[in-house]
Amino acid sequence: MAMNRSELVAAVAEKSGNSQTAVNGVLDAVFDIFVDSVAKGEKITIPGWLAVERTDRAARTGRNPQTGETIQIPAGHSVKLTAGSKLKAAVSTKK
Numbered sequence: 001m002a003m004n005r006s007e008l009v010a011a012v013a014e015k016s017g018n019s020q021t022a023v024n025g026v027l028d029a030v031f032d033i034f035v036d037s038v039a040k041g042e043k044i045t046i047p048g049w050l051a052v053e054r055t056d057r058a059a060r061t062g063r064n065p066q067t068g069e070t071i072q073i074p075a076g077h078s079v080k081l082t083a084g085s086k087l088k089a090a091v092s093t094k095k
Contacts, residue, residue, distance in 0.1 A: 038079060048086035055080045 043053040
């Protein structure tokens with residue numbers, strides 16, 4: 001089972017007593033901050049919950065699966081999400 005964005009907004013609005021519009025605005029702002037900070041190479045840490053950071057990927061040689069031809073894959077960036085201790089503990093608890 002997965003929760004989509006509208007279900008998340010509704011759940012947070014109900015739990016916090018705020019309107020869905022307000023919660024949606026806050027969520028947009030949080031994601032904007034994540035995008036801007038991680039794009040600059042800054043690490044975002046929410047102690048106990050998660051850490052988000054940009055990682056570097058080195059250039060490498062790959063292979064085209066259709067033709068078998070060797071290709072050069074340029075260096076790039078990726079995003080690394082790390083679960084914090086509170087999140088790990090919540091997941092490991094059996095219900």
